[in-house]
Amino acid sequence: MNFDIKSFGGRAAWLCLFFILAQCGPPRRTEWHLLADEFAPAWIAAGIPEEGAITIHHGEITLSPGQPMTGAQWAAWKSAGLPTSRYAIEYEAMRVEGNDFFGTVTFPVGDSYVSLVVGGWGGTLVGISSIDDMDASENTTTGNAFFENNRWHKIRIEVRDDELRAWINDKLFVNTSTRGHKLGLRAGDIEKCTPFGFASYATQARIRQVQIRRL
Template sequence: MTTERRPVLFLLRQGAVMLAVLTMQMSTMGADQAVKAPDKPIVLFDGKSLDGWKKTEFFRAGVVQVVDGVIVMAPGRAMTGITTSRQDLPTTNYELSYEAKRITGSDFFAAATFPVGKSFVTLVNGGWGGNVTGISSLNGSDASENETNKFVKYENKTWYKFRVRVTDQTIACQVDDKEIIHLDYRGLQLGTRIETRPNQPLGFATYESTGALRNIEIRPLTTAEVKAANKSDQ
């Protein structure tokens, strides 16, 4: 009787071991999926206050206030803006997204200055009299003079959605989900114009225009997103 039970016990024990191994594999797969899932965006504007922001110290800047859930930057002589007061934001492998509109004026209304590793650049939207959208500066050349120079027509009192992705190799910029810039910046000297340096490390500025901002968020890119962004320029 004892001899007959041994195979049964052996099979039961073997089955238990296999079940334990399978359970561990499933747990590992779940952990891997959790790591690869996109992190939740960091909300940088709560729609109620300027918490996390300070008025940029531009000369003769206009008023900055929250009106009806929107940050409104009144015209300055010549610039008005906001700069983050946070110290915990990523500097590479991230996505910055925001919505902006020009209420009055004819120049840039939400030029975004952001970090690229240890450097900074500015995405100018509608600069030089409303004709230029591009990155300042590359090898000392402004957006109006370098390869990122694009024409995007902006209508006043119209919201536009902007998305900026930064990796250790590339900068990509979208307007209303259309990519207008995809730059491999390796080998280039990056830097902001002296006028927008007060917006570092992250901020927005208007030029002789009234600009509005909402839905400002930033999030880390997934490994797959970083690889896709870098691969597109190889």
Template sequence: MSPRGLLLLLALQSASGGAWKILFDGKTLGNWKSTNFGGEGAVRAENGTLVLEMGMNLTGITWAGEDLPRMDYEIRLQAMKLDGNDFFCGLTFPVGEAPCTLIVGGWGGATVGLSSLDGRDASENETTRTMSFDRNRWYRVRVRVTRGKIEAWIDDGKVADVDTSGRRISIRPEVELSRPFGIATWLTRAALRGIELRRL
């Protein structure tokens, strides 16, 4: 490869980040464990997806494998609401040493936002928005964490772009067991697939 070609390749790799690491193989839970919230529904791998059955309140999975990055990374997945009327994807992720959660379809099924920013959860901070979510449709969810910023997308639409400088990042106590990486639902049956992470 010519020096010019090598420089172009390095530039493209830098712009796009590292290779995506598959965190769910579509066959078994692997390094994901059912989160012991108490009253949770069953969790199983089925037909290339992770199915989270409806529980009394929260049902979820928590990463129990190798240490994953806490800064300068992206995580993405696809989520589908199968039944229920609340959030079908509560993605908890680290921002350095602090945890944060992206809520998709909470507070009756339509609220999207980050929990929590300066003590305000996804229903009451600047990331709060209302979206409509259909049952039995896959939604692409992506979160990017870099120094000083949290960004999030649903499908092709950006739903969060937060300057974290001087902000207090936290989670609601109900999802403490989702740390460091976890995905949960609330009174909702959901399916997940394509869970991947890459370093930036």
């Protein structure tokens, strides 16, 4: 093979410049604060029949009691370039009044959606809805916890390629494989919270510090 060393050197110099400029481009985003001014306008009411009011003030969402459900939807997931795998969700939730779920979050897992129920079925149930058409009260993620009203509860969820994990107040409640399982939502109004959103059931709830991070 024949080549001109001067020509080769010139091409090599341009290639070096290209890679240097590529490295100087905007960094890949690794986290999103969904109640920051940049993203807060994308929050809307989910459109659940007879839902309560949704307000955002000082970086907090308040879900007023519905008849029975209230939902807050953040529809900008795809346009904002958020991931659907290998990411974490962190937020804090408070049940101000009532005795049912108050910090339930719906989120994407690959091409599907599921919900982490927080304080459901009378106030204590925790779990993922749904796995293999079984909701949080029926599948292997079912757990129970006591949620004191007017107290902030810290939630973290990790969406991995083949597993889901969820902690509440630093205690691991969900640790399940998703490989070979059907993921989906409990049929009904919770579907209006996709692609990402919060829901409460006959309760007043507050949500704050909503963050998404790549893993």
